[in-house]
Amino acid sequence: MNRDSRAELYRRLRAANPSPTTELHFSSPFELLVAVVLSAQATDVGVNKAMARLFPVANTPQAILALGEAGLRDFIKTLGLYQTKAKNVIGLCQRLIDLHDGQVPHDREALEALPGVGRKTANVVLNTAFGEPTIAVDTHIFRVANRTGLARGKTVRAVEDRLVRVTPAEYARDAHHWLILHGRYVCKARKPECWRCSVIDLCDHRPKTPAPPDLTPPLA
Numbered sequence: 001m002n003r004d005s006r007a008e009l010y011r012r013l014r015a016a017n018p019s020p021t022t023e024l025h026f027s028s029p030f031e032l033l034v035a036v037v038l039s040a041q042a043t044d045v046g047v048n049k050a051m052a053r054l055f056p057v058a059n060t061p062q063a064i065l066a067l068g069e070a071g072l073r074d075f076i077k078t079l080g081l082y083q084t085k086a087k088n089v090i091g092l093c094q095r096l097i098d099l100h101d102g103q104v105p106h107d108r109e110a111l112e113a114l115p116g117v118g119r120k121t122a123n124v125v126l127n128t129a130f131g132e133p134t135i136a137v138d139t140h141i142f143r144v145a146n147r148t149g150l151a152r153g154k155t156v157r158a159v160e161d162r163l164v165r166v167t168p169a170e171y172a173r174d175a176h177h178w179l180i181l182h183g184r185y186v187c188k189a190r191k192p193e194c195w196r197c198s199v200i201d202l203c204d205h206r207p208k209t210p211a212p213p214d215l216t217p218p219l220a
Contacts, residue, residue, distance in 0.1 A: 001149040003166070005202045009150060010171035012198045013178040020177035022128050025051060029104040029129035030096075031059055034089055036124045037116045041080040050076045061093035061102045088116025106130050120156070123176070133172035135163045140183030141176070147187060149204035150179075 001009070023044040026032040031051070039047045054075040058064045064072060073086045092114040096102055104125065105111055111122040123136035135141070137160040145151040145159045151166055153159035167175045186193050194200055195211035 001202065001204060006150060006166055007168050007171075009148070009199045009202050010168065010175065010178065013182060014171065014174070016198055017178065017181065020174050020181060022124070022177065023181075024048060027055075028059065029125065030061065031055055032129050033092070033104050033111075033114075033117070033121070033125050034064075036121045037089060037092070038076060038079055038085050040085070046079055050079055061096045064089060064093045065097070085116065091115030092117065104129065119160075123160075127173070127176055131173065133169075133175075135160055135167070135172075135176045135179075137163070138180060139189075140187075141179045143189060144179050144183040144187045147192070147205045148199070148202070 022032075024032065024035040024039065025048045026035055034054075035047055035051055038050065054064075054072075057075070058067050058072075067075075069086050069090045072089060073082055076082045076086060079085065095114055096104065100110065106126070108122050108126060111117050111125060112119060120136045120138060123134040126132040127134045127136065137145070137156045141163075142156055142159050145163060146153070151159055151162035153162055163175065163179075164172075171178075182199075186197050192205065192209050194203075194205070194208040197203065200208065
């Protein structure tokens with residue numbers, strides 16, 4: 001995909017969704033951080049349901065520490081790997097209090113030093129909570145970038161680095177959200193819905209997936 005095609009791809013995604021954002025529910029950088037940590041191997045819907053129970057009771061590092069690890073597990077036991085996640089969230093809460101006055105740091109190195117926080121989680125927080133033009137590459141974005149030809153790479157980091165290089169500055173702030181939503185709802189893993197894709201003519205994927213028979217208009 002060349003430079004003009006990349007710009008056109010983003011232009012169309014922006015036209016369809018001018019103000020994209022995460023589907024995780026949050027009202028503070030701390031709530032977002034916890035939600036993203038808990039979202040590993042879980043759906044946003046599942047995380048939102050768990051957070052709807054947890055956050056009214058405890059939505060600060062101090063309040064979650066007061067629950068304790070066992071208490072936190074009760075709120076998140078519907079999520080995969082909940083025991084490890086509870087341990088990590090308790091650990092990151094303690095570290096936020098000890099090192100950052102209970103506030104989520106606006107700094108990659110400090111974020112990645114928190115238990116349970118890797119590069120992808122740090123990128124999400126930096127982008128969504130603090131407005132940084134970072135691109136957090138998950139399985140959806142990795143697939144879309146490689147399948148379309150937008151930014152091919154054999155590793156998550158390679159795709160991230162290339163996306164950062166080739167994404168026009170005017171689209172960098174929202175690129176993460178457009179690409180993840182496109183991968184989640186249109187450019188799906190097993191059977192991409194090419195027939196309703198707004199960037200089908202720009203995409204390198206072959207062969208294109210035809211519309212199901214019940215969506216194909218009858219011949220005249």
